[in-house]
Amino acid sequence: TQLLEQSPQFLSIQEGENLTVYCNSSSVFSSLQWYRQEPGEGPVLLVTVVTGGEVKKLKRLTFQFGDARKDSSLHITAAQPGDTGLYLCAGRSTQGGSEKLVFGKGTKLTVNP
Amino acid sequence: SQTIHQWPATLVQPVGSPLSLECTVEGTSNPNLYWYRQAAGRGLQLLFYSIGIDQISSEVPQNLSASRPQDRQFILSSKKLLLSDSGFYLCAWTADILYGYTFGSGTRLTVV
Numbered sequence: 408t409q410l411l412e413q414s415p416q417f418l419s420i421q422e423g424e425n426l427t428v429y430c431n432s433s434s435v436f437s438s439l440q441w442y443r444q445e446p447g448e449g450p451v452l453l454v455t456v457v458t459g460g461e462v463k464k465l466k467r468l469t470f471q472f473g474d475a476r477k478d479s480s481l482h483i484t485a486a487q488p489g490d491t492g493l494y495l496c497a498g499r500s501t502q503g504g505s506e507k508l509v510f511g512k513g514t515k516l517t518v519n520p
Numbered sequence: 521s522q523t524i525h526q527w528p529a530t531l532v533q534p535v536g537s538p539l540s541l542e543c544t545v546e547g548t549s550n551p552n553l554y555w556y557r558q559a560a561g562r563g564l565q566l567l568f569y570s571i572g573i574d575q576i577s578s579e580v581p582q583n584l585s586a587s588r589p590q591d592r593q594f595i596l597s598s599k600k601l602l603l604s605d606s607g608f609y610l611c612a613w614t615a616d617i618l619y620g621y622t623f624g625s626g627t628r629l630t631v632v
Contacts, residue, residue: 440620449610449623450564457618495563499617506552506571506617507579512563 409434409500411511419517423485428514430496431478437499439472439479440508444493486518522547526611526624533631539584539598541627543611546592551613553594554621555586558608570594606631 412431420426430439438457442450454463456472456479463470467490469482483490493515497508526543533539545551555567566579568586576586583602587595594611608628612621 438618442620447626447628449612449626450621451623452620455618455620497564497621507554507566507569508617508621509566510556510564 409436409498409509411496411498411509413494413496413511413514415514416512417515417517419519420486422487422518422520424518425482425484426486426516427480427482428494428516429478429480430511432498433477434498435476436509437476439476439499440497441470441479441481442495442497444495444513445491450493450495483516486516488518488520491516491518522613522622524611524613524622524624526627528627529625530628531630533601533629535603535631536600539596539601539605539629541596541609541611541629543594543596543624544592545613548592548613548615550591551615552617553588554612554614555594555596556610556612558610558626559606564610567596601631603631605629 414429440455441453443453444450454470459474459476461472467484471480493513495510495513497510523546552571554569556564557567558564568578570576570588573588584598608626610626611624614621
């Protein structure tokens, strides 16, 4: 079973601070995605990374896929209260049944004004 | 444009009662469909997925079942609910997993 470990589990910061959250695995994934979920709603896709070493930027969010395609990070610059939410990483398995994603448990981010 | 509908939004059911949650997708054909359950602190657990009508894979042995009576309809059922079935149930679809899932708004199920 391929597992994704996210850290930290909880993060509470002040508006304007920078932060990085991590998603790690001992397994290789063919692609990895990041989602953000707000309370009582379904997760919303932020980005997909496919190539080892790939870096993608979405405004103040920077996503990186590890060279070995086993890990990823999400960096937020100058966090704002609107960034508050549960950040989930999800990997596409390279094993049989690759039409499904494996999710980490998430990092719950709170940005205080 | 494609949309996904999931209902009901909240549900309180007694132990031993049946369950039926429905999910429908509009604006696409032959989507991959998924049922996930999210419990506090446990992330998203894949319950069932379907790549076509009558093609349903079960990921976790449990007292739940899934059916896909039409191309864009996915139903999660149980004959007798357990307390441990409480959680947030999410339906999702994708045309190509590379482009990610689109999730429904979820059903909060409380079994009492």
